[in-house]
Amino acid sequence: xxxxxxxxxxxxxxxxxxxxxxxxxxxxxxxxxxxxxxxxxxxxxxxxxxxxxxxxxxxxxxxxxxxxxxxxxxxxxxxxxxxxxxxxx
Amino acid sequence: xxxxxxxxxxxxxxxxxxxxxxxxxxxxxxxxxxxxxxxxxxxxxxxxxxxxxxxxxxxxxxxxxxxxxxxxxxxxxxxxxxxxxxxxxxxxxxxxxxxxxxxxxxxxxxxxxxxxxxxxxxxxxxxxxxxxxxxxxxxxxxxxxxxxxxxxxxxxxxxxxxxxxxxxxxxxxxxxxxxx
Numbered sequence: 001x002x003x004x005x006x007x008x009x010x011x012x013x014x015x016x017x018x019x020x021x022x023x024x025x026x027x028x029x030x031x032x033x034x035x036x037x038x039x040x041x042x043x044x045x046x047x048x049x050x051x052x053x054x055x056x057x058x059x060x061x062x063x064x065x066x067x068x069x070x071x072x073x074x075x076x077x078x079x080x081x082x083x084x085x086x087x088x089x
Numbered sequence: 090x091x092x093x094x095x096x097x098x099x100x101x102x103x104x105x106x107x108x109x110x111x112x113x114x115x116x117x118x119x120x121x122x123x124x125x126x127x128x129x130x131x132x133x134x135x136x137x138x139x140x141x142x143x144x145x146x147x148x149x150x151x152x153x154x155x156x157x158x159x160x161x162x163x164x165x166x167x168x169x170x171x172x173x174x175x176x177x178x179x180x181x182x183x184x185x186x187x188x189x190x191x192x193x194x195x196x197x198x199x200x201x202x203x204x205x206x207x208x209x210x211x212x213x214x215x216x217x218x219x220x221x222x223x224x225x226x227x228x229x230x231x232x233x234x235x236x237x238x239x240x241x242x243x244x245x246x247x248x249x250x251x252x253x254x255x256x257x258x259x260x261x262x263x264x265x266x267x268x269x
Binding site: 003006007009010011013014015017019020023024026027028030031032034035 | 105106108109112113116117120121124125134137138141142145146200203204207226227257258261262265
């Protein structure tokens with residue numbers, strides 16, 4: 001076999017390639033995943049509500065936080081009213 | 090506007106599915122180039138996946154005035170191949186299905202031995218010469234594009250290819266002489 005012929009046959013063999021049928025699907029799925037993550041808003045309110053509703057402890061904590069805030073507000077109001085009474089008196 | 094430029098513009102406007110067309114057009118040359126540079130048939134598709142994913146993410150930075158899409162994509166593939174090579178130094182070239190000539194088995198055996206010798210010689214080439222040879226001989230890229238991908242002058246590319254070919258030629262001759 002002549003060397004030029006061998007070289008060309010070798011080149012032909014090296015140029016053969018089989019790409020798996022799922023290759024493009026794998027890449028596209030990675031791209032879609034990336035886009036979903038990129039387009040997700042910084043704060044997803046619906047997801048927040050879903051997460052809270054799914055956990056009993058989180059629900060309790062949210063109610064407790066609401067009650068604490070209400071209490072703080074009530075105390076603050078009372079203090080404001082009392083301080084006005086002092087000024088007027 | 091070329092069909093490729095139109096596709097790129099559609100992708101950049103948010104039509105993600107258009108990327109599949111680019112992918113289908115380039116998957117074979119990119120996987121082949123990576124396989125030939127890294128000598129790794131096992132993970133060349135994984136590296137190629139990284140190449141296309143990176144190409145998608147960086148698509149907005151592609152400037153058709155600076156290079157063709159092929160050059161741009163092959164530059165990413167070249168860089169990813171080099172990174173893969175750095176991560177994993179010792180590779181074994183997976184064997185392609187051997188074609189056996191049933192009419193003349195001895196000829197077929199000699200030919201396969203010659204191919205293996207050429208494979209060995211290709212692996213032994215300095216990395217730069219090997220890449221230039223692969224891009225020119227297997228990917229059939231013009232010297233200008235190879236020069237852009239490698240970031241060197243055309244003359245350098247030509248000399249790297251010539252030197253690589255010379256080494257393969259001399260390996261082939263000495264193998265033939267030794268087997269006569």
